[in-house]
Amino acid sequence: MDRALAVEGLGFSYSTRPNVLEDIDFGVSAGEAVAVIGPSGAGKSTLLRALAHLAAPAAGRIVLDGEDLNDPSSKRLRGSIGYVHQQHGLPSAISTPMAVLGGRMHRWTVWRLLASALLGPSEADIARVRDVLRRVGLEGRECGRVGEMSVGQRQRVAVARTLLQAPRLIVADEPVASVDPATADVVLSLLVEETARGAIVVCSVHDVDKVRRHFTRAIGLRRGRLVFDGSTDGLTDAVTVDIYNGESA
Amino acid sequence: MRRLSLRRASWPLILLALVMWSARGTDARPLLLVGPDGRRQIARFVTGLFPPELSVDYLLGLIRPAIETVQMSLLGVVFGVLIAAPLAVIATKPSRGPSQPGEGRLRRLGRRWSYATARGILNVMRTIPDLVWALMFIAAVGLGSFAGVLALTVHSAGLLGKLYAEAMESVDPVPVDTLRATGAGGIAILLWAVLPQAAPNLVSITLYQWECNIRAAMVLGFVGAGGFGQRIDIAMRLFQYQEMLTLLAALLILVTAVDRFSSFLRGRLARND
Numbered sequence: 001m002d003r004a005l006a007v008e009g010l011g012f013s014y015s016t017r018p019n020v021l022e023d024i025d026f027g028v029s030a031g032e033a034v035a036v037i038g039p040s041g042a043g044k045s046t047l048l049r050a051l052a053h054l055a056a057p058a059a060g061r062i063v064l065d066g067e068d069l070n071d072p073s074s075k076r077l078r079g080s081i082g083y084v085h086q087q088h089g090l091p092s093a094i095s096t097p098m099a100v101l102g103g104r105m106h107r108w109t110v111w112r113l114l115a116s117a118l119l120g121p122s123e124a125d126i127a128r129v130r131d132v133l134r135r136v137g138l139e140g141r142e143c144g145r146v147g148e149m150s151v152g153q154r155q156r157v158a159v160a161r162t163l164l165q166a167p168r169l170i171v172a173d174e175p176v177a178s179v180d181p182a183t184a185d186v187v188l189s190l191l192v193e194e195t196a197r198g199a200i201v202v203c204s205v206h207d208v209d210k211v212r213r214h215f216t217r218a219i220g221l222r223r224g225r226l227v228f229d230g231s232t233d234g235l236t237d238a239v240t241v242d243i244y245n246g247e248s249a
Numbered sequence: 250m251r252r253l254s255l256r257r258a259s260w261p262l263i264l265l266a267l268v269m270w271s272a273r274g275t276d277a278r279p280l281l282l283v284g285p286d287g288r289r290q291i292a293r294f295v296t297g298l299f300p301p302e303l304s305v306d307y308l309l310g311l312i313r314p315a316i317e318t319v320q321m322s323l324l325g326v327v328f329g330v331l332i333a334a335p336l337a338v339i340a341t342k343p344s345r346g347p348s349q350p351g352e353g354r355l356r357r358l359g360r361r362w363s364y365a366t367a368r369g370i371l372n373v374m375r376t377i378p379d380l381v382w383a384l385m386f387i388a389a390v391g392l393g394s395f396a397g398v399l400a401l402t403v404h405s406a407g408l409l410g411k412l413y414a415e416a417m418e419s420v421d422p423v424p425v426d427t428l429r430a431t432g433a434g435g436i437a438i439l440l441w442a443v444l445p446q447a448a449p450n451l452v453s454i455t456l457y458q459w460e461c462n463i464r465a466a467m468v469l470g471f472v473g474a475g476g477f478g479q480r481i482d483i484a485m486r487l488f489q490y491q492e493m494l495t496l497l498a499a500l501l502i503l504v505t506a507v508d509r510f511s512s513f514l515r516g517r518l519a520r521n522d
Binding site for chain 1: 353356421423424426427428429430431432433434436437440441442445446448
């Protein structure tokens with residue numbers, strides 16, 4: 001099977017915590033969504049930071065569409081990766097359109113960046129923002145600041161940014177950890193729907209019921225090691241308990 | 250437990266020894282101040298201050314140096330910001346760790362070198378006292394307020410650059426990471442992830458520096474760098490203590506007015522945050 005994303009022998013250590021990840025191997029096809037599960041401290045966030053090109057692995061490599069992410073020339077890949085964090089990652093002082101347009105800034109020239117900072121977004125950009133906000137259920141919210149929204153709405157704005165970016169790989173680190181159940185389902189559906197255009201989605205989720213409902217494949221981490229890789233149909237209660245090492249899922 | 254208590258008990262003794270050592274080194278003799286001679290001199294000085302010089306002509310003559318002091322402080326902080334801002338951006342450490350994935354060795358070396366250089370320049374500007382900068386600039390451009398403006402500019406830039414860099418380093422790293430992961434470059438990250446978070450702090454630091462510059466502008470006048478301080482220096486040299494009291498009162502009003510205005514602006518900012 002064609003593996004658009006290949007994680008090969010990935011290892012990661014912090015100066016204070018060695019072997020946070022050890023010998024992680026898995027591949028993801030284009031148009032596939034994979035949930036990452038495991039107890040706290042299993043290394044999920046570290047794996048996702050490495051996939052999002054935010055942390056350099058100590059061992060192994062991550063290959064996206066045949067290019068090694070850690071290669072100095074791989075910077076051009078960075079527009080191909082979208083990252084959604086559980087804390088939405090949007091400063092409250094910025095306007096909603098500029099928060100959403102963050103997904104396109106890797107394409108902008110310095111002059112366009114400065115013009116947007118001084119004069120605000122162009123009419124064409126506002127139209128794009130309006131369109132993508134409608135997709136995430138925030139129609140008519142293209143005015144105002146991010147700080148005026150609820151946490152759930154801000155997370156939808158973060159997803160809107162990723163939808164506007166339309167990246168090849170979407171990395172989501174607990175994107176529904178701090179939102180209400182209804183918003184959580186909307187956010188996960190929106191992310192998984194991106195596979196329809198061929199995007200790869202790798203998303204960590206704590207709630208195993210949500211994993212079963214939204215994903216067809218999951219990988220399980222425990223103490224930095226890959227202990228499960230398979231269909232979510234095989235994610236029985238016994239398997240889940242085993243992944244969480246006896247901890248309640 | 251006993252050893253810990255002994256260690257604690259030794260701190261006041263160490264502090265006392267340091268105070269005595271410093272007093273000996275500086276020939277500090279408090280009794281000189283309250284002794285008969287000291288009391289007589291102080292009394293002569295204080296009685297000489299009254300009544301303050303309140304003639305209309307004299308008070309009108311203070312408007313010009315007061316305005317000049319405000320102008321010096323304002324230009325000092327504005328020019329200081331222009332120098333400090335780019336240096337602070339270079340002198341800000343990345344939010345997460347020293348190395349970025351996919352970063353070549355040359356680029357990493359360049360980043361570290363520019364960081365160290367910017368920090369070094371800021372240290373030099375900050376470490377040399379504004380009074381020394383003023384003396385240097387007086388030698389270069391002559392006596393007057395322009396030398397004071399230059400001195401305040403350099404010293405403000407050093408202080409502001411360091412504080413700006415620290416304010417930008419302490420922002421929440423998540424917005425920086427989420428934008429960086431999309432492939433956005435340094436300018437985009439600065440404009441839409443760092444500055445929106447750090448802006449209230451940066452403005453507050455700048456206003457505080459302006460307050461400090463008002464006081465510093467007065468001191469610089471003593472070495473001939475214009476403004477209010479120069480008038481105070483002249484009054485002291487000519488033993489015109491009554492004029493000096495008026496000048497000090499005017500300075501107090503000026504500093505209080507700037508402090509109040511600055512506090513008002515900072516309060517508005519805090520409410521809008």
